[in-house]
Amino acid sequence: MATTTTEQLGGYGQSVKRKEDPRFLRGKGTYIDDIKLPGMLYMDIVRSPFAHAKITNITTQPALDIPGVLAVITGKDLDAAGLAWMPTLMSDRQMVLPVDTVMYQMQEVAAVIADSRYAAADGAAAVEVDYEPLEVVVDPFKALQDDAPILRPDREIKSNRIFHWEAGDSAATDKAFAEADVVVEQDMYIPRIHVASIETCGCIAQVDEVSGKLTVWMTTQAPHAIRTVFSLVSGIPETKIRVISPDIGGGFGGKVPVYPGYVIAVVAALTTGKPVKWIEDRSENLQADSFARDYHMKARLAATQDGTIKALDVVTIADHGAFDAAANPSKFPAGLFSIATGSYDLETAHVEVDGVYTNKPPGGVAYRCSFRVTEAVHMIERMVDILADEIGADAAELRFKNFIQPDQFPYKSPTGWEYDSGNYPAALQKALDQIGYQDLLREQQEKRERGELMGIGISTFTEIVGAGPSNTFDILGIKMFDSAEIRIHPTGSAIVRIGVQTQGQGHETTFAQIVADELGLPVDNIIVEHGDTDTAPYGLGTYASRSTPTAGAATAMAARKIRAKAKELAAHLLEVSADDLEWVDHKFQVKGSPGSSKSMAEIAFAAYTNHPQGMEAGLEAVSYYDPPNLTFPFGAYICVVDIDRGTGMVKIRRFLAIDDCGTVINPMIVEGQIHGGLAMGMAPALLEEISYDEHGNIRGGTFMDYLLPTAMETPAWETGRTVTPSPHHPFGAKGVGESATVGAPPAIVNAVVDALSHLGVRHIDIPITPWKVYKILEEHGAAE
């Protein structure tokens, strides 16, 4: 008898062990750098030591004199081929190699091609470049002043302002502020940080000598979109371009953009006729690849004296670096930042963002974040605490008072979003109960009396993920649907191909679980493929927690198409009308006659051996799913910190995360995503930052100073869950990959500020370094 329960099949809600783990845990994954092609050459890149300079001369001969060095490619060479610039996803353009001016430190200046990695590196060190330094602009506020040099004279508009963007109702917001009992205001800066995935970026470009077909193995989260862009830019038809994204060692948004190195490697492969490999080193990755955040926000909340929040106003300066190479949906230059009203039922809101050029690397990637949601959540969760402090309210009570209530869903937000579902009070209550909030408050009181510093911080965030509906969401015109293709083999095993690309999320397991449950096939018999544009259906890739909301939905829809055909086949086999069949216990059964049934394996066999006349053979389906809305996961996080008065060190004693991502496919994988996300949320709160000195020199550009947390810094995370399914998703799921990264930072900051609030502290910008805390302690006479 075939297995039929969800548990036996490994369907929805089952902690199936990850199918990808055996190869990863044994070191048998295939990353770009594991691929070696015969005759392969290596590329290394010469980079600028200056943040803004004219290139007066490049001498390549010393590099060419090194044995093994075959070619040096400069901006002038690319310019001759019309390839010195490339388009960005945000309709800006970006230098591949500069013809005469460098725009940021570590920018690519030339590339050396050699027959070994060592020769290439020696060649890169030998290229001589003469620079004439230009005025450097690192501060976006200065970039907007009238006397600032125009950083991008190549653009028609002679201004360092890239865009001005607004959402919400400005007039109504002004009115609400004018009439408010209480107004709180705070400047906040979310610094530049870097995804710092363990695998750096790289590629191998190969041109087939006979067919002329270009194959690029590359570290990309979106192979199809990349191929289309390559095709549009180069004029080469897509049939002659194949992009393969093999195992990826972490993406987090950093592998969505197209970096100059990829393009130069392709040019090098075309000109040398040999495969060319380019792998960034760690410093290049940290210092030149797209960064995240860098938002300067001025936020205001208007409220009544009893703490009813009426309105929100945020004015933001967004530092985008030298090129607008952010990776947002094209109609959203500031991403989904207008989700800024969060989990609260406000009357009105107004949000403004100005994007600005500076002499820094480009980016604004959605680092484990659905397009600027992290910045928005940080702001609103901090502002709610600041309001609580202002009116002397408890931070939890104030949240309960202002939450969107469960019966208000679907909820239309003042900035125009329609939240699909939520139950915020339930999540927060569960968190308070689980962590023992009242006991913690008592403990804090006692400690304060003894002069010890302890803080409790809450964050009740709402995310907005799963871009997105085709009426609003596209990237360079390509709609943000996603896809799945399922083929059932005669003996009841199946292959699933999806348009999204895993970088550690466990798609090979969870997408198989969807098919297992929808079709009644054991999960072990289902394999999932992705990442090869020659075989996978078209999709926009994995980022912004969109895989399950889009391609996951497509997978369920394709499975349901197969089930519809399977019903006809079962009717044929059971010699009844299809109307007389029902899908029970993962098989088709004659209504009222449980003994008469056909399993999917039996049906699949018949699809190839015994299909009825007039019906096509085979059992397969494709679905391109255009989501009707985004999904809105949420959570309630509580953090408890202790502060060392002698050093200012913050120690996270406890951290509890209650998450709600709707229907859960695999609880163990969700747990893993939350744990990883929490570590990545803690990192910018306490440790990570990339900053620049006034000359545009990067500070913190290696792992010596860019402080990734280790197991020693992270606390033992506590987790829990509520389940509020998405009403519009085929099986009720929302995204989850980013919730923790988005929700954790303000919980930590709120805890630290709470520990110091009796000293009059209202806000501390992240990262909260021990010296920032110590300075506060000294100023208030509270240092040891």
Place this chain on the structure above:
Amino acid sequence: MIPGQFSYHAPATLPQAIALLGEHGYDAKILSGGQSLIPLMRFRLAQPAHLVDINRIDGLAYVREEDGALRIGALAREADLDAEPLVHERYPLLADAIAVIADPLVRNLATVCGNVAHADPANDHPAVMLAYRAEVVAEGPSGRRVIPIDDFFVDTFVTALEPNEVLVELRIPAPKPGSGGAYQKLERKVGDYAIAGVAAQIVVGADGLISEAGVALTNVGPMPIRASEAEESLTGRHPNEKTFADAARLASDAADPVTDLRGPADYKRAVTRTLTARALQRAAERALS
């Protein structure tokens, strides 16, 4: 992060190593654990033309107590010392420091002698050796010489070693009765170099007064710093909070830090005070137990 070109030598004996060093002079570098040198080479901050790898030389990987001193051979790794019960029982200051140097992977390779020879003010062992009043044994073409630790550190990354000398042994005086020591290090995250570090070693005499004190500072100046005035203030006093607070203030005055990514200079000076008081407190607890 690929180093430039270099020649690699793997001598089998110390005299061979010394001869190679003599031949290549300042173009040569000794390779022991490689945990400081190789990162510098990969960043191309150091580009020695010759590497003289001493790892194949027999008889240098010891740690033992002999003739009134703990003797640490050139190839004794941090992990070797950590695995030695004697170090934990009798040299707690040293054991404390080893536990907070880098991470276990680095400690499996890094040598204690290399740590001192590198003379990086950010390294932890230089301050430890200052607090212990250790001795450095160097071997060159004309044999061995013993260098008091106070004469060893000359400048940032510069020591009293000649280019053709190998640091073959560190000698820490065996603890007298009533000895106690401790190392306190503040770091941005585990495995990092110190924001500030303080090594304290004291002897409490039969009269209950501090008879000897060593206090030295990590990464708060261009070189490891002996806090002499703090040491002087401790001797002859009772080991109590007041004594330690006074010494801590003097140690903090001795610090000469710069503002960098590990914090502003005045912060480093302030935490030097906190760490000194804590190190002395712990050292005293150990001395009295």
